[in-house]
Amino acid sequence: MALLEIKDLHASLEDDTSKAILKGINLTINPGEVHAIMGPNGAGKSTLSSVIAGRPGYVATSGSILYDGADLMDMEPDERARAGVFLAFQYPVEIPGVAMATFLKTALNARRKARGEPDIEALDFLKAMKANAKRLGVAEDMLKRPVNVGFSGGEKKRVEILQMAMMEPRMCVLDETDSGLDIDALKIVADGVNALRSPERGMLIITHYQRLLNYIVPDVVHVLAGGRIVKTGDKTLAETLEAEGYAAFTDAAAA
């Protein structure tokens, strides 16, 4: 069974359903596959990730998204997350007053509780957190600070991937995780993502740059323009785009 199956998805803002942002997306991701989505600014990439995660304010006006056979649209955002859908945000928000470690532990325990498992042992949690922090080059004292508060752009992105590693999701959606990362950090984060690649797990990687895809080599590359997937190919498509830009596709989308 496909891990994520998007069929003819149309989506818009809740406040303005007359203006479609996504205009018929079809996308199937099987377990073990890594898909990349590239596309010009404003194409609808983040909107797609928002609809998958269930961000309030966005509605699917038609079409469907099945995750592991279940209709995602019937699930609240927290249910989706507990079922194994993870979105690494393009712009992670700062939440003053909530310590990173408390947040992570609460999130992990919410998932365990839903599965009928007991809370994670404090020591096991600390160990896992420290190991992941080390691997992703996140200073331990950052985990004592409030969620994302005062983190640099790159630090926020690393911490998103740290969260992903802790949550062990089955379907990972990464929205421009590479933006804001310096060259060394890009490699560290890519290594972190690669370590999570597995035959059960699917990934959808949204990016503007081929560089990330040199490190996280995708199985499939899509071009999203004007709310539609206008081209699908293998990893060489990313190289073509890097060389030639989107002009050919945006024209196609407008036509």
Added chain:
Amino acid sequence: MTETTDLIPRTLDAAALGADEPAWLADLRRAGLSVYRERGLPTVKVEAWKYTNLSGLTKIPFTQDDGALGPSDGAGRGALDLPDVHQVMLVNGRAVSLPGDLPAGVRMVRLSHLLATEPETVRPHLGQIADLSDAPMGSLNAALMGDGLVILVAPGVALDKPIHVVSVTDAPDGARHVHPRHLVVMGEGADATLVESRVTAPGAAESLSNAVTEIRLEARARLRHLRLVNVASEAVDLDLTETTLDADAAYDAFTLTLGGRLVRNEGRVRLRGTGAEARLHGAYGAAEGHHIDTTLVVDHAVADAISDQHFKGVVDAGGRGVFQGKVIVRRDAQRTDGNQLHQALLLARGAEVDTKPELEIYADDVKCSHGATIGELDPDHVFYLMARGIPESEARALLVEAFLDDVVEAVPEGPLREAFLGAVRVWQARRHAATWEA
């Protein structure tokens, strides 16, 4: 015509008040009676009571507490659970158990006991610290004052562990009004942490507690005064605490109020010694049917003193928060540093908050500020937490706790802070349970 209740019967004879008490005490009662008779139960036309309406009290068939109740089953439920403290339980102001192992130089006694055995110990303080002439409910307390707790800490004595006063209001057999009167005197350089839990006995009928606490901090004395007000939805709980600080004394107050049909925490602080510092911090949670009023007056009478008021309120649909904060800086109070901030978080439509900041400044070289904000939970924050699998109710509870985080820091870290945070969590869980039932 509907029957209305008078808290003081019209027939009460002033001459009969305090008949078997020392003359100075009888005078105190009569002074209170005359102020209260003149002003009556404050209405919303009285500026200081503009947002807090007591008129509902006249519809409750109250009788005055007789000071004879013992602790009922479960009395103290809802109080903080604190390990390693000197604990005392009061029922309607009267101590029903007193700790036996107090360190030398510390006394904790019933007011009634001191008045009967050594009135001269009380006389310099009782009614001398608080000026109640402009406080109708405080005056009513003076007239009708019942028993209360007296805490005396000798100069230079530092308490080994916190005092915890569990103050229970009970009305087992019909509505009662009660007027507890407490006194805290800290000698020069004394140091103590006083924790109070104000609760209602399980199953109590409607009640009005109208307490006055007088606190004197002599030079360099330091008091951390932490309060939890966790009274029943039928309870009306009025408290007026007046504190005077001599030179270099420090008063660190934190009040957490979680519910009550009508709660008013009125704090008056007089900084009358240079170098004195008062921090009045607190938080409250007002859910459906709850009205929580914080009214503060800080009076900088001398130069070089510091005051800081910071309260945060969390208000749900049908709840109401009131914050009135006043800073007075007298002519001589140069180089005063006085700040005031009230921040409210409205959890739903139909939540109401009224704030009235006032600065009265007569000195020219001062640093004063005041501010008030009203906000809601940020939907992006809620979504971020939910996107990590945290259910909405839990996400919102976490964010409410985060909102309160910086004021709760006024409580010393460790078991005390944990206990206060625990009370906030219970309150939140109860609120959510109510939401899901509805």
